Amino acid sequence: MKLREFIDERIELSNLIRSQFSEYRVSERLNIFYTLGFVALAGFVVQFITGLFLLIYYIPHPQYAFQSVQRIMNEIPYGWLIRQVHVVGSNLMVAVVFLHMLSVFFMGSYKKPREFTWVIGAGMLFLTLTFCLSGYLLPWSQLSYWATTIVTNLPTAFPIVGECLADTLRGGKAVTGFTLSRFFGLHVALLPPLLSFLLALHIFLIRRTGISLPPWHASEGMKGSGHNIEGMPFYRFMLKELSIVMFYLAGIFFIIAFMPTLFLPDDANTPADPSNTPEHIRPEWYFLAPYEMLKLIPSKFLGITVQLLFVIIFLFWPFIDRSPERNILKRPVLLWTFIVVTGLWLLLTILGGY
Amino acid sequence: MERRRFLGVLLSLTSIGALGSLIYPVFRFILPQGEISTGSVLRIKRGDVPQGSFKELVLDNKPIIVIEIPQKGYVAFSRVCTHLGCLVRFDHEKKVFICPCHGGTFDLNGNVQSGPPPRPLERINLKIEGEEIVIG
Numbered sequence: 402m403k404l405r406e407f408i409d410e411r412i413e414l415s416n417l418i419r420s421q422f423s424e425y426r427v428s429e430r431l432n433i434f435y436t437l438g439f440v441a442l443a444g445f446v447v448q449f450i451t452g453l454f455l456l457i458y459y460i461p462h463p464q465y466a467f468q469s470v471q472r473i474m475n476e477i478p479y480g481w482l483i484r485q486v487h488v489v490g491s492n493l494m495v496a497v498v499f500l501h502m503l504s505v506f507f508m509g510s511y512k513k514p515r516e517f518t519w520v521i522g523a524g525m526l527f528l529t530l531t532f533c534l535s536g537y538l539l540p541w542s543q544l545s546y547w548a549t550t551i552v553t554n555l556p557t558a559f560p561i562v563g564e565c566l567a568d569t570l571r572g573g574k575a576v577t578g579f580t581l582s583r584f585f586g587l588h589v590a591l592l593p594p595l596l597s598f599l600l601a602l603h604i605f606l607i608r609r610t611g612i613s614l615p616p617w618h619a620s621e622g623m624k625g626s627g628h629n630i631e632g633m634p635f636y637r638f639m640l641k642e643l644s645i646v647m648f649y650l651a652g653i654f655f656i657i658a659f660m661p662t663l664f665l666p667d668d669a670n671t672p673a674d675p676s677n678t679p680e681h682i683r684p685e686w687y688f689l690a691p692y693e694m695l696k697l698i699p700s701k702f703l704g705i706t707v708q709l710l711f712v713i714i715f716l717f718w719p720f721i722d723r724s725p726e727r728n729i730l731k732r733p734v735l736l737w738t739f740i741v742v743t744g745l746w747l748l749l750t751i752l753g754g755y
Numbered sequence: 756m757e758r759r760r761f762l763g764v765l766l767s768l769t770s771i772g773a774l775g776s777l778i779y780p781v782f783r784f785i786l787p788q789g790e791i792s793t794g795s796v797l798r799i800k801r802g803d804v805p806q807g808s809f810k811e812l813v814l815d816n817k818p819i820i821v822i823e824i825p826q827k828g829y830v831a832f833s834r835v836c837t838h839l840g841c842l843v844r845f846d847h848e849k850k851v852f853i854c855p856c857h858g859g860t861f862d863l864n865g866n867v868q869s870g871p872p873p874r875p876l877e878r879i880n881l882k883i884e885g886e887e888i889v890i891g
Contacts (some may be wrong), residue, residue: 547841551856556838575816575840579787676811676818678838678842680855696857701838701873 427638428625430618434504435625438607439520439642440649441501442600444494447650448532449593450746453488459539463578463587466541467672487658488664495687498526506718506739508726510613516719518606523716527601528592535684538581540587544666546673547682549584550576551692558705575675604667607714617725689753690746696753769777785823797890804829804888809845814891818842819879820852821890831890832865832881850875 409415458477460469473480502522505511511519538549551574557565572579612625624630656663668679686693691708699706714721722735729736756764797814799821804810809822811834818834827885832852833843841856851868852861859870866875881890 547856550841551839554838565786569785572787575835577816676813676842678844678855682841682856695839696871699871701871704871 411720422636422639423634425628425633425635425655426626426630426632427612428614428618428630429634430614431612431625431638432615433645434500434508434639435612436642436645437497437501437504439639440645441494441497443597443646443649444490444497445600447490447653448487448494451483451490452589454483456486456589461539461581463541463581463673464537466581470540470542471670482657485661486667488655488658491536492664492685492687493649493656495529495533497649497653498529499687502526502565503743507729509616509729510611511719512613512722512727513719514610515606515613518603518610519719520716521599521603521606523718525596525603527712527716528596528599530687532588532592532596533687535592537685538576538584539588540669541670541673541681543671543673543677544682546576546675546680548684548688550678552680552684552688553580555695555705559640560702577675616729619727622691637648683753686750686754690749692748728729768847792846795891799890801883801886801888809847812890814879819890820845820871821881821888822863827863829881829883829888830863830865831881832861835877836872837867837874838870843876853886 405415433711456471458465458469458473458480470484473484475481505519505522534549534552536546553567553571556570557563557568568574570580571577572585611627613619614623614625626632626635664685666680671679683689693705694708695701698707724732724735726732731741767850768844782846784872793814795871797812799810799812804821804823805821807825809820811818813819819831821829821831823829823876823877834852836843836854836856836859838857838859841854843852843859843861845851845852846853850863852865854860854870854872859872860868861876864875865878867873872891879890881888
């Protein structure tokens, strides 16, 4: 008690906790999908902590990277557990972020005044994928080497600047030790503070604009959260969020226990061989749709341009969709576009897996 | 020009100059250092690539393949697929190069036969000096 009083006398921490967790209220009408943002945040924290531990033993050099990862998996006590949590966690985190974006889209939560919140969130999705891409090369396995070769060759589709972009990304004409250094720096030094900054901005915007209500419960001007609304205290909603995080963690441990090779196939346990491309090399599941698209569209330039256009439209969607109607169920054209695009993405992902 | 406006313009120009002088070194630092080709040449014995067969080699860090085509002699190509950089394999029976990533195929002249590759395989210089094949 004395410590609490000591702190309170100086920085009034109790006031802050009361105003942000008890007096700040959240509507009872928020459904389970509203917890996904917090789950994604928890996923990032898990990745950050396990990543810090992996840094202790990982050696970012082509000659030692694969061995150091194998050592983590086979010799370091519980190294397998920490790496598996990092690997499985990264995949589940991408899934949660995808689901979060889909639910925000479906519930029209990107509409005024939350356009910037969407743009920052979409930016964080692409940053998360960049995290995955840069981390994928680090084990220096056959899978990681060739998947990175494919992805870093994508910019060459663009005339004039394409080659320069690809070379800058790789640090040369092919994936080498220079690429490993670049990707390592990106993964552990540049992306974490960048994502943390965007995360802080995202939370700040949510606090400024309040959480949106599902469109079928909302009426003009109603907020899902704030200091002067009816509902439960924020800490109670946070308990709901934490219980979903427990399910998320349970999912990670379920996969580690019962499907340990799900994200670590044979090629992930074979050292990189720059003179031999393995048969049927495939990127991770979240890149399968764009990968398959490149296979189906005969022109590489066209394939990449279509994908880039899709990314731009997705990123700035709130400024493209100007209709004031939030309820997607009352907008059949948008609803069918949503179903067709999501279905196509799923179909391309499944096709890419075979 | 007013003094206030002049100072504003001067400050803007100085700021742009200062920013540029910071960005340029960073930009140059990030750009890949030019890979200096060692101009190395590979010499192998003709017997290493018997009639109708092939050999995979590495020249200047680039994976290449040398093939002996009956009635045409020796040819060498880079094995890097022009689509997304995977390494092609020579299918001896079908006499085509196949990329394992997106299934692109190239004929014996390195030209695209099917699939998404946009350009033929890069041809590597090769000459015969007595009993030796000189590549590069």
